[in-house]
Amino acid sequence: MEKTLDVSIWRGKDDGAYVSYAVPVRESQTILDVVTYVQRRLDATLAYRFACRVGMCGSCAMTVNGRPRWTCRTHASRVVEDGRLRIGPLDNLPRIKDLAVDMAPFFDKWAAAGGQFQGDTTRTDDFANVQPDSTQRQHAEKGIECIGCGVCYAACDVVRWKPDYLGPAALNRAWTLHNDERDTGKDERLRAVAGDAGCHACHSHQSCTEHCPKHLNPTEGIAGLKRATLLAALKGRL
C-alpha cells in the first residue's frame, strides 16, 4: 500500500479551518510539492503562492508544523511529525485566501525604513570602487542575500505585539544600505528607522535569525542600526 502523509491545510480567510488531505510520500518531496499535489490532484480551489521553486524568489513561505519556512527548499521528511504536516499561511500578515497572505504591509515597511538606494552619480560616472574587505562592505555582505520571503517577519514576536514595528527584513535592508558607501541617504534613513516602530523596539529575541532560510542575522544588523542611530544623535544628525 502506498505510504501517505496526513496533511492539514488552512482553508479560507480568517474564519477558515484546517482541512485534511492524504498525500502520497515521494522521495525528496518538498512542502511545496505537497501543496502542489493537493492543488493539482485533490482540490483545484486551493490558493497558494510560488514562483521560482529554487529558493530565490521568496514567494512560497508558509507556516509548517508551527514554524515559518520557505516551502520549496524544505523537505517534507525533515519536518513531518508522526506522519503529519500542518500547513498554514504566514503569521503577522493579512490573509487573502488559504495559504496566500497579503505581502503589501511587509514591503510597505521596507519603503518606510528607507529601503531605497539613494545615489548622487549618473551613468556617465565611473564605477564606485568598493573594497571587498572594508568593514562597511563586510557588514553589508552579511545581509544582502535577503530574498524578502517574510519568514523573519512572521516569526518576530515584536511584530506580533506591536503591528507598527518595521520588522527584521526592512531593518536588515536599511542596515545594508547604511553600509553601502555609495548611498547618500544615510541620515534620512537613520531617522526613519529610529522612531517608535523602529530598531529600538527590537528585543533581540533572535527569532528572525533562528528562522531565516538564508541564515542571515537581522538581529545583528538591527543592533548595528541602534549603535548607528546613537552615533548620529551624538553628532546632532538625527
Added chain:
Amino acid sequence: MSARIQTWMWAAQRLSAIVLAIAVLVHLGTIIYAVQGGLSGTEIVARVAGNGSWLAFYVVFVAAVAIHAPIGLRAVLIEMTPLPARAVDVVVTVALVSIAWTGWSAAFGLYGLGVS
C-alpha cells in the same frame, strides 16, 4: 515619539542597565553580608544614618532604577495593552517620578537621621 528622543531613551536604558548591574550586586551583597547574624532597624540606622558614601550610592542606584524601569515599562505597555501612546507616556512619567521620589525620600530620610 521622535527618532532623537527614542534613541536617547535607548541609550539611557543601556547606560542605566550598566549602573544597575553593579549596584544590584553591591546592594544584595551588602544585605546578605550584613544580616548574617540578624539585624535590627536600630542597627541599620546606626550604620547608614549620616553616612555620605551610603547616601551617594543609593542616590545613584535610585536614579538608575527611575530611568531604567519606566523605559522598560513603556515598551511593555505599548506592546501588551491597548493604551494610547499619550496615556502610556503619562503612566511612565508617573512611574518615573514615583520611583525617584520614594527612593530618594528613603535614602535622604535615613541619612538625615544621623545629621543633627
